[in-house]
Amino acid sequence: MMPKFAWIFSILLPGLGQLVLGQVQRGVFALSGFLTSIALAYWRFSLLAPRETTLIGVLRRSLERRPGFTSFVLLLIALFWILGILDTLKLAHPGPGKKVRGLLSFFFTLSLLLFVLGWQISEIDVSRMVKDFNKAMTPLNRVLWPWKAAVTRDTRVLSARAEILEGEGTPPGKPVSKPGQPYVYAEPTVGIASKLDEKGQPVPGTIITLHGSGFEPNTKTDIWWEDPIGSRFQVRIGGEYLTVITDAEGKFSVQLPIPYSIIPPGAVKGPLIHYAEAQQIFPVGPLKPSTPFLEIVSRMVETIVMGLMATVLGILFAIPLSFLAARNIMHGSWIGMSIYYLMRFIMNVVRSIEPIIWAVIAVVWVGLGPFAGVIALTIHSIASLGKLYSEAIEGIDHGPIEAVQATGATKLQTIMFAVIPQMVSPFISFSIYRWDINVRMSTIIGMVGGGGVGFVLLQYVRLLDYQAAGIAVWFIAVTVAVLDYVSAEIRERMI
Amino acid sequence: MLEVQHLTKVYPDGTVALKDVSFSVQDGEFLVVIGLSGAGKSTLLRCINRLIEPSGGKILWNGIDVTEADPKSLRKIRRDFGMVFQQFNLVHRLSVQMNVLAGRLGYVSPTKSLLYRFNEEDYRLAEEALRKVGLLEMAYKRARELSGGQQQRVGIARALMQQPKVILADEPVASLDPVLAHSILGYLEQLNKEEGITVICSLHYLDLVQRYASRVIGLRGGQLVYEGSREDIRRMTDDQFKEVYGEEAERIAPPSLAGGTNDA
Numbered sequence: 001m002m003p004k005f006a007w008i009f010s011i012l013l014p015g016l017g018q019l020v021l022g023q024v025q026r027g028v029f030a031l032s033g034f035l036t037s038i039a040l041a042y043w044r045f046s047l048l049a050p051r052e053t054t055l056i057g058v059l060r061r062s063l064e065r066r067p068g069f070t071s072f073v074l075l076l077i078a079l080f081w082i083l084g085i086l087d088t089l090k091l092a093h094p095g096p097g098k099k100v101r102g103l104l105s106f107f108f109t110l111s112l113l114l115f116v117l118g119w120q121i122s123e124i125d126v127s128r129m130v131k132d133f134n135k136a137m138t139p140l141n142r143v144l145w146p147w148k149a150a151v152t153r154d155t156r157v158l159s160a161r162a163e164i165l166e167g168e169g170t171p172p173g174k175p176v177s178k179p180g181q182p183y184v185y186a187e188p189t190v191g192i193a194s195k196l197d198e199k200g201q202p203v204p205g206t207i208i209t210l211h212g213s214g215f216e217p218n219t220k221t222d223i224w225w226e227d228p229i230g231s232r233f234q235v236r237i238g239g240e241y242l243t244v245i246t247d248a249e250g251k252f253s254v255q256l257p258i259p260y261s262i263i264p265p266g267a268v269k270g271p272l273i274h275y276a277e278a279q280q281i282f283p284v285g286p287l288k289p290s291t292p293f294l295e296i297v298s299r300m301v302e303t304i305v306m307g308l309m310a311t312v313l314g315i316l317f318a319i320p321l322s323f324l325a326a327r328n329i330m331h332g333s334w335i336g337m338s339i340y341y342l343m344r345f346i347m348n349v350v351r352s353i354e355p356i357i358w359a360v361i362a363v364v365w366v367g368l369g370p371f372a373g374v375i376a377l378t379i380h381s382i383a384s385l386g387k388l389y390s391e392a393i394e395g396i397d398h399g400p401i402e403a404v405q406a407t408g409a410t411k412l413q414t415i416m417f418a419v420i421p422q423m424v425s426p427f428i429s430f431s432i433y434r435w436d437i438n439v440r441m442s443t444i445i446g447m448v449g450g451g452g453v454g455f456v457l458l459q460y461v462r463l464l465d466y467q468a469a470g471i472a473v474w475f476i477a478v479t480v481a482v483l484d485y486v487s488a489e490i491r492e493r494m495i
Numbered sequence: 496m497l498e499v500q501h502l503t504k505v506y507p508d509g510t511v512a513l514k515d516v517s518f519s520v521q522d523g524e525f526l527v528v529i530g531l532s533g534a535g536k537s538t539l540l541r542c543i544n545r546l547i548e549p550s551g552g553k554i555l556w557n558g559i560d561v562t563e564a565d566p567k568s569l570r571k572i573r574r575d576f577g578m579v580f581q582q583f584n585l586v587h588r589l590s591v592q593m594n595v596l597a598g599r600l601g602y603v604s605p606t607k608s609l610l611y612r613f614n615e616e617d618y619r620l621a622e623e624a625l626r627k628v629g630l631l632e633m634a635y636k637r638a639r640e641l642s643g644g645q646q647q648r649v650g651i652a653r654a655l656m657q658q659p660k661v662i663l664a665d666e667p668v669a670s671l672d673p674v675l676a677h678s679i680l681g682y683l684e685q686l687n688k689e690e691g692i693t694v695i696c697s698l699h700y701l702d703l704v705q706r707y708a709s710r711v712i713g714l715r716g717g718q719l720v721y722e723g724s725r726e727d728i729r730r731m732t733d734d735q736f737k738e739v740y741g742e743e744a745e746r747i748a749p750p751s752l753a754g755g756t757n758d759a
Contacts, residue, residue, distance in 0.1 A: 399584035402546055403650075407657055408573035408601020416609050417597050421588040 003092040010088040014081055017088030018102070026102065030084060033110045037080075040117045041073050069120055076113040083109055139466040146470025152290040153283035158215055159224075160184040164208060164258065166193050166228070166272035182214040184278050193274075194260040205258040212278045215250040223254060224277040227261040228268045232277075235259055244278075252278070292468035295456055300475045303452035306373050307439030313374070314381025314438075315431050321347075321382065322389030329393060343386070350383035355441045359450035370451030377438050377445065385434055392426035429491045436487040443476045496521055497543070497661065497693070502552035504538050504717075512538040514717040515552070520695060522660070525687045527704050528697040529721070530714035531740055536697040539714065540663045543695070544576040545569060574601040577654025577692075579683075581666040583646040587639035591630065591649050594638050595621045598656025617656075624652040628682060644675035651682055662686065664696040668703070676700075680707050701736050705729055713739035 003021060010017030015031030046052075048070075049061030062070045083106040091102050160182040163172035171190040177183040191206025215221060223242045226232045235242040235256055244254040258274065289297075323329050325343035330336035358376035366372050396419060404418040446454025453472055460469035497520040504513040512535045520526050528536045541547040543554055545561060554561040561572055577598070585594045599617045600608055607613075613621075625631045628648035633641060638649060647667060654662055664683060668676035684707055686692045698704050704711055711728050713721030721739050723731065 397584075399580060399582050400586045402541075403578065403580060403584035403653070404586075404597055404600065406544055406546055406573060406576070406578040406663075407598050407653070408570040409597070410570070410600075410605045413600045413605055413608055416611070417589070417593075417600065418586055421586045424588060 006092050007085050007088045010085040014084030017084065018091065021088065021091050023091060023102075030087075030106070030110070033114070034080065034084075037077065037110070037113045037117060040114075040121070041077065044073075044117065044120055045070065069116070073113065073116055076109060076116065080106070080109045080113060139464075142466035143470035143473055146467040146474065149465075149467035150290055150293040150471055151287045153287055154285040155281050156284045157279060157281050158182045159277055159279040160212065160214070161226075161275045161277040162186040162210065163189060164274045164276060165190040166258065166274055169271050172273070177214070180214065182212065182278070182280075184210055184212045184276070186210055186276055191258050193258045196260070202260065205260075207255055207257050208276070209253055209255050210276055210278060211251075211253045212246070213249070213251045215246045215252070215278070216280050216282065217246050217248050217250040219246050219280050219282060220244075221246055221252060222279045222281070223256065224279055225259050225261075226275040226277065227263065228272045228274060229263055231261065233259075246280075292456075292460070292465070293471060296453060296468070296472050296475055299446075299453040299456050299472075300479065302370050303442045303446075303454075304439055304479065306370050306377065306442040306445075306452050307435060309374050310377030310381055310438045310442070311431065311435040313378045314385050314434060317378070317382045318385035318389055319427075321386045322393060325386055325390035326393035328396075343390075347383045347386050350379060351387065353380075355380040356445060356448055356450075359445045359448045363449040368449040368451070373442055373445040373450030373452055376450055377441055380441075381434055381438060384437075385430060388430040388434075389427060392423055392430065395426075396422040432487045432490050436483050439483055440480050443480070496555075496557060497695075498553075498555040499539075499543070500553040500555065502539070502542060502554065503550050504535070504542060504547065505550045512717050513542065513549075516714070516717070516719050517552075518712055518719060518722065520661075520693060522693055523687070523691050525684065525694045525707060525709040526696070527708035527711045528695065528714060529699075529701075529704060529711060529739055530697075534714040535717040536714055537665050538717075540578075540665050540695065540697060543661075543663060544573050544578065546578075570601055574657050575660045577657045577659035577662045579647070579650045579654055579662060579664040579667045581669045583643070583650045583670070585638040585646055585649055585653075587637065589638060590635055591625070591638055591641065592618075592621055592634040594649055595624055595634075595652045595656055598624075598653035601657060620656055621652075624655040625649075627655065628652045643671055644678060647671065647675075647679050648682065651679070651686075655686070659692060661693040661695060664694065666697050666699065669699055676703060677706075683707070701731065705731070715739055 006017040006020045008017075009020045013031065014034045015027045015029070017027075018030060019027030021027075042058075045058050045062040048065045049058045052058045052061050059070070059074075083103055087102040087106040094101070160175075162175055162184045164186050165172055167190075169190070171188065173189075174185045175183070187209045188206070189208075191208060194205040195203045197203050210223065212221070221244050223235045223244070224232060225235050237256065242254065242256060244252045246252045256276075261274075263272065321343065324339050325347060327340060330340035355376045358379050359373055362372035362375040362379075366375065400418040400422065401414060404414045409417065442450075442452045442454075444454045446452040446456070447458045449455065453476060457469055457472040457476075460466070460472065499519065500517050502513050502516045503511075505511050516535075516539065528539060530536050538547055542549045543561070545564075549562055552562070556572060556575065559568075559572070561569070564572055586597070589597075593611065596613050596617055599613060599620070603613060603617065622631065622634070625634055628651055630641075630645060630648055630652065633645065633649075638646065641649065647670075650667075651662075662683065667683070668679050671679060680696075680703060683694050683696065687694045696707075698707075705728050708728055709725050711721065711723050712719060721735070
């Protein structure tokens with residue numbers, strides 16, 4: 001009676017029919033999967049149609065906005081519904097001598113439906129990823145090969161300036177030249193500045209010629225300007241910076257209009273004196289490490305030390321605690337087992353909170369800096385090592401203990417000869433493994449203010465200084481790789 | 496002389512491992528304990544030196560009750576009982592030499608040995624013990640680098656360090672192949688014959704029992720069900736064997752190892 005009409009229940013709701021047939025797991029799975037996807041689909045549709053209030057309105061609007069996605073989801077829901085009915089029919093009428101088997105496509109449709117919804121929820125956009133790849137190229141190149149920013153050289157500046165009077169009055173005289181010093185004079189030394197007319201079009205001012213001598217020969221020379229209120233700027237003509245190359249004798253001459261500058265009325269008493277300045281900058285001396293490079297190196301040292309300190313402190317606290325969390329040590333008494341369960345519980349809770357979360361708390365507690373990072377890593381290390389150590393204690397072989405006891409050894413002798421030798425390997429192995437983890441964690445713990453290289457890395461990223469950030473990334477990568485190798489090597493020899 | 500009287504062991508979970516077991520062992524005997532796994536062989540051997548606390552009964556060692564001994568005298572009693580285990584029970588991380596020296600722990604001062612240091616005399620004894628089992632050149636290797644048979648020989652050397660009067664061997668050859676089994680039992684027989692050390696050994700294979708035992712006791716379900724002399728064992732039939740081992744038991748050892756007693 002029931003099996004015959006189970007498909008009617010499946011028309012009502014996918015999964016119900018299977019439940020009626022006694023296929024509880026199958027039914028619950030289909031029903032919960034269906035309800036989940038209906039809820040997710042409605043959520044995404046209503047996000048596409050925020051102003052609509054009715055179900056029909058929501059569906060119509062989201063069909064307009066995302067026809068592909070919306071129709072595909074609706075199609076899959078309908079398909080799932082129909083396949084659910086067919087599945088029920090197949091389950092109700094198994095072939096003769098066959099095992100009861102439903103439709104595989106029923107669940108495949110559900111998986112596809114959830115995948116499509118997941119694709120939309122996580123905003124996957126492959127075309128954008130491909131299209132905007134070039135945007136990533138510049139920063140990526142800088143991060144991948146940042147070493148130009150790792151070095152710098154001292155610079156030497158050669159400069160000389162000449163006075164120019166704006167408006168009317170006595171023209172300033174030629175500056176006095178000193179032998180061996182760079183020298184610049186202007187011709188004429190008086191004129192009117194560039195202006196904007198009523199339509200906002202620039203009107204060039206008096207063209208002056210700057211003559212320079214005594215500069216470094218064949219070198220690029222920048223022209224700077226300082227207006228009467230002291231603003232200094234590099235001169236541009238047609239948007240380009242004005243530069244000139246000196247000749248073989250270190251001389252040049254260049255023409256420019258007196259540039260436009262805004263001088264508030266009454267800001268300057270007396271004559272409006274401008275300065276034209278020629279300047280050469282060139283690197284001198286040997287290559288030396290740049291400021292970001294030195295900063296990153298010192299932060300990297302800080303990072304490694306943080307990891308070490310957290311490991312040592314973690315070991316010191318974890319060893320005694322691990323005995324309290326070892327079943328074979330604590331069993332026997334009611335109090336012992338309570339302590340065992342309490343320790344296990346605390347360790348599991350502390351361990352499940354990531355070091356970076358602990359760092360956020362520690363920063364509030366002791367302020368920004370490496371100490372906060374050490375606190376965070378130590379807390380997490382104690383819990384992790386405590387658990388690993390206690391498992392090592394639980395795992396020791398009772399045989400050697402028995403054998404040493406049988407010789408007439410005292411309790412202390414038994415511990416020294418049978419217990420400790422068995423624990424040395426796992427203890428060392430776990431501690432080195434933890435050191436490895438701690439250094440790795442301390443590279444990123446700075447991102448929440450916990451000190452170390454992560455702190456400066458994030459700073460450089462925010463300043464869009466991808467080269468400096470690249471140097472930090474390189475240091476982190478190399479340190480982690482070396483550490484990984486070293487710790488694996490040591491552990492291999494220990495065990 | 497060792498006398499076991501009405502020995503009973505009940506574990507905390509209620510398992511009765513030994514039930515009213517009584518027997519005695521004369522000095523110089525090679526006593527073999529047979530029985531199925533779980534029959535109480537291991538418990539019996541461990542009760543003798545109180546690695547397991549007996550629940551009832553008495554164990555008299557040269558007239559002294561072992562079950563009543565305080566920790567200090569128990570330490571002295573344990574020195575007389577060297578022990579050899581199925582799983583060898585060496586400390587894998589320590590050197591062979593240090594494992595052997597551990598046999599001396601019942602003699603040396605507790606404080607000194609905590610730093611893994613021993614007397615000159617102890618080192619000399621260790622050398623001698625290792626020479627006896629033919630492993631002198633392995634002294635500085637780590638115990639885990641040795642093969643199973645070698646590890647068991649180190650186990651015997653460790654027991655010898657106690658200068659024992661009795662060796663308790665708990666299935667010493669169950670983890671070894673038949674050839675090694677004869678070699679290990681050969682060492683025990685040699686110690687028994689040449690140095691007069693009493694051996695109490697649990698074994699599985701009837702063929703080995705017939706070859707080495709001077710007397711046999713059989714345990715089944717924690718009770719003593721068989722006691723026989725050397726001659727009794729030689730004549731022991733498969734039916735008697737099954738009485739100890741239960742109906743499903745078969746001879747396992749290949750005929751080539753039966754030592755000419757195939758006709759049994």
